[in-house]
Amino acid sequence: MSVAPPHQKAKGLAPGKPRPAKALCSxxxxxxxxxxxxxxxxxxxxxEQIAELEEQAHGQSRDLNNEDDLYFGVHQQMFAARKKEPxxxxxxxxxxxxIACEMLNQGKVEGVVCVxxxxxxxxxxxxxxxxxxxxxLAAKVNKPTLSPxxxxxxxxxxxxxxxxxxxxVGCQIQxxxxxxxxxxxxxxxxxxxxxxxxxxxxxxxKFLETTSKSPDTVVSYEFMQDFRVxxxxxxxxxxxxxxxxxxxxxxxxxxxPSCMSCFDYVNSLADLVVGYMGAPLNYQWIVVRNDxxxxxxxxxxxxxxxxxxxxxxxxxNAVQQSIPAYDKGVTLPMWAARLMGVIIERIGPQxxxxxxxxxxxxxxxxxxxxxxxxxxxxxxxVPEFAKRIVEQxxxxxx
Ligand code: FAD
Ligand code: SF4
Numbered sequence: 001m002s003v004a005p006p007h008q009k010a011k012g013l014a015p016g017k018p019r020p021a022k023a024l025c026s027x028x029x030x031x032x033x034x035x036x037x038x039x040x041x042x043x044x045x046x047x048e049q050i051a052e053l054e055e056q057a058h059g060q061s062r063d064l065n066n067e068d069d070l071y072f073g074v075h076q077q078m079f080a081a082r083k084k085e086p087x088x089x090x091x092x093x094x095x096x097x098x099i100a101c102e103m104l105n106q107g108k109v110e111g112v113v114c115v116x117x118x119x120x121x122x123x124x125x126x127x128x129x130x131x132x133x134x135x136x137l138a139a140k141v142n143k144p145t146l147s148p149x150x151x152x153x154x155x156x157x158x159x160x161x162x163x164x165x166x167x168x169v170g171c172q173i174q175x176x177x178x179x180x181x182x183x184x185x186x187x188x189x190x191x192x193x194x195x196x197x198x199x200x201x202x203x204x205x206k207f208l209e210t211t212s213k214s215p216d217t218v219v220s221y222e223f224m225q226d227f228r229v230x231x232x233x234x235x236x237x238x239x240x241x242x243x244x245x246x247x248x249x250x251x252x253x254x255x256x257p258s259c260m261s262c263f264d265y266v267n268s269l270a271d272l273v274v275g276y277m278g279a280p281l282n283y284q285w286i287v288v289r290n291d292x293x294x295x296x297x298x299x300x301x302x303x304x305x306x307x308x309x310x311x312x313x314x315x316x317n318a319v320q321q322s323i324p325a326y327d328k329g330v331t332l333p334m335w336a337a338r339l340m341g342v343i344i345e346r347i348g349p350q351x352x353x354x355x356x357x358x359x360x361x362x363x364x365x366x367x368x369x370x371x372x373x374x375x376x377x378x379x380x381x382v383p384e385f386a387k388r389i390v391e392q393x394x395x396x397x398x
Contacts, residue, residue, distance in 0.1 A: 004157045004184030009034035012154075021045040024374075026171040026198070026258030029127065029148030035179045042178035044171040045258060050268050050383050053177045057190075057269050058290045062385060070385050071356055072278070073268040076288045078352075080279035081306045090140045091220060092284050095274050095300065096167060097140045099191060101133035102299040103165050109189060111156070113166040114139035115147050122219065123204055127152050129159070139167075141220050142193075145201050146256055150175055153183060162186040165296075169195035170264035177269050189296055192270025194277065196259065196362050197223070203254045210250050211241055225281050225354050226345050242334075242341035249329035260369040261377075263386035265359055272296045278309055278355040285309070285355070313349035315357035320393055323364050327396050363389050372398065 012033045019025035020036075024045040031039060041047055054061040054074055062069040072078065087094025100112045111129040116139045118124040125147035130136045149172045156164060164185055166176060173192055180188050199207060208215035217234040223243065224230050231239040267273045272293030278285035286306075288294050349357045367390045370378050382390075 003160070004182055007182040008037040010037040012036055021258070023257045024261055026256065026262075027146040027148050028172045028175050029151035030153070030175045030179070032148055032151040033154045035150070035153055035182070038179050038182075042175040044174040044264065045261065045381075048263075048381050048383055049178075050174070050264060050385075053174065053269050057177055057271070062268070064385055064388060068352075070388060071266070071359055072287055072352075073266050074289050076290065076294065078278060078285070078287050078309050079306050080283040080309055081286050081304045082283050083300075083303055084305050085303070087137070087140060089219075091142045091222070092276055094140060095284050095286070095304070096191060096193065097136055098300045098303055099272075099274075099296050100130070100136040100165055100167060103189065103296065104131070104133055104136065106299060108295075108299070109163045109165045109187075110161050111159070111164055112136050113149060113152060113156070113164065113168070115143050115149060115167075117143055121201075124201060129155060129161075129164075142222075144198060144221070145204055146198055146258070147172075153179070156185075157183050160184065163189075165189040165191060167191045167193075168270075169193060169198070170267045170269070171195075171258065171262065173267060173269045174264065189292055190270045190272075191296060192267030192273045194266050194273060194275035196262070196265050196358070197255045198259045199254055199256055203256065207251060207254050210247050210254075212239060214239070222276070223358075225277065225279075225350070227341050227348065242338050244336075244341060245331070245334050245338070247331050248326055249331060252329060257373075260366055261374065261381065263363060263366060263383050265362060277358050278352045280307075280310070280351060283307070309352055311350070311352035313347065313353045315349040315353050315360060316392070318344065318348060319357060319360040319364065322361055323393060324396055326361075326365060327368070360389060360393070364393050364395060368395060 013031045019031050020039050021043050051061040058074040060074055062074050064070055083093035087097055090097055103109045111131050114130055115125045115127050118126050123143055123145055125143040125145055127149045129152055149168050173190055208218055212218055212231045218231050219234055221229055221231045227243050228240040271290050273287040275285045288297055363386050
């Protein structure tokens with residue numbers, strides 16, 4: 001059994017107790033464990049240190065003068081892919097679950113940190129350490145709610161795992177990178193997804209009730225590259241709602257404060273990132289950040305159909321116009337929103353330009369949020385790459 005190097009421990013906080021990051025806590029789970037001792041350095045909302053951790057994880061931080069690096073972080077390659085045989089019920093085609101299953105099958109790892117759901121509620125996250133492909137598959141599909149993935153870190157150390165794969169979103173991975181040397185692992189693989197606009201379970205209910213015609217039958221949803229939210233229902237039907245028809249006034253306080261102040265949309269510190277927003281519709285977007293990421297990708301290479309990434313259109317006007325519209329909570333009537341959706345899908349940004357559109361829209365919104373609500377944090381909390389991205393736009397005066 002491997003033994004973790006001696007490290008400091010403090011008593012994890014009980015559920016419901018205020019967290020050190022207060023309202024900005026994303027419930028990543030670190031503070032549920034004795035690793036809370038490291039919270040001041042580790043917490044993504046108390047200590048922004050993406051550049052330093054990029055250096056640690058990838059051997060270099062992003063080149064701010066290279067546009068692809070600026071937007072998408074350190075990477076060796078990016079491409080679009082989908083599974084030749086998609087996993088039924090996965091969020092997309094199931095590339096994430098497939099990699100995790102193969103890593104277990106090939107004996108590269110002993111366990112996979114992932115998120116299942118509770119028996120009563122398909123959206124209530126339950127982090128686990130999966131030891132079999134069946135347990136990994138039971139964690140497929142997004143739980144679009146804050147999930148305390150790192151709450152199982154003590155268990156990882158106590159089980160004496162040597163080789164572990166962790167699946168997670170940016171804030172979870174930032175905290176993990178800070179404490180990864182204390183868990184007793186010989187090898188850690190980090191498989192990330194991009195993440196944005198996450199919500200508490202209550203917030204999710206409000207979002208579903210405000211936006212879907214049948215909130216109780218939604219099994220998953222995604223903000224798609226065709227500028228519509230696609231809700232998948234229990235009977236397999238897809239309901240499409242144009243972004244421009246969302247009730248922004250009602251939804252303004254739905255997203256968690258942590259997500260309104262996050263600038264790590266692309267999961268900068270994962271070894272391999274699997275999302276969708278830089279790929280054409282129906283493809284996933286793969287970003288290999290380092291050799292460990294490539295090693296994970298290799299285990300599923302023969303299961304994938306791939307194509308190069310591409311980029312079309314110009315996002316800048318659309319982003320600039322959306323800033324005051326979002327700020328004022330403008331909602332178009334549904335007919336106009338649908339029409340706008342059709343037009344922008346034809347002439348709007350596509351591929352990597354769509355990903356930049358989404359990053360720009362969220363970073364400008366989040367910059368304003370931090371500036372207005374946490375002005376004392378603005379300078380230190382917003383990473384340099386995000387400042388450069390936001391500087392391209394005119395923001396409303398307060
Ligand atoms: P699957 O094989 O279905 O596996 C999904 C995996 O996600 C599971 O292993 C599960 O453990 C993990 N997971 C589920 N919920 C959570 C959670 N709350 N926290 C941590 N891990 C979780 N991609 C983009 O390109 N742009 C986006 O804007 C974007 N937003 C996202 C928002 C959220 C909240 C999440 C969780 C993901 C987001 N993604 C985004 C990633 C994308 O939706 C898919 O998750 C990704 O492409 C993988 O799809 P898949 O079919 O391979 O995953
Ligand atoms: Fe703790 Fe994570 Fe919340 Fe930060 S985000 S206060 S590390 S639980």
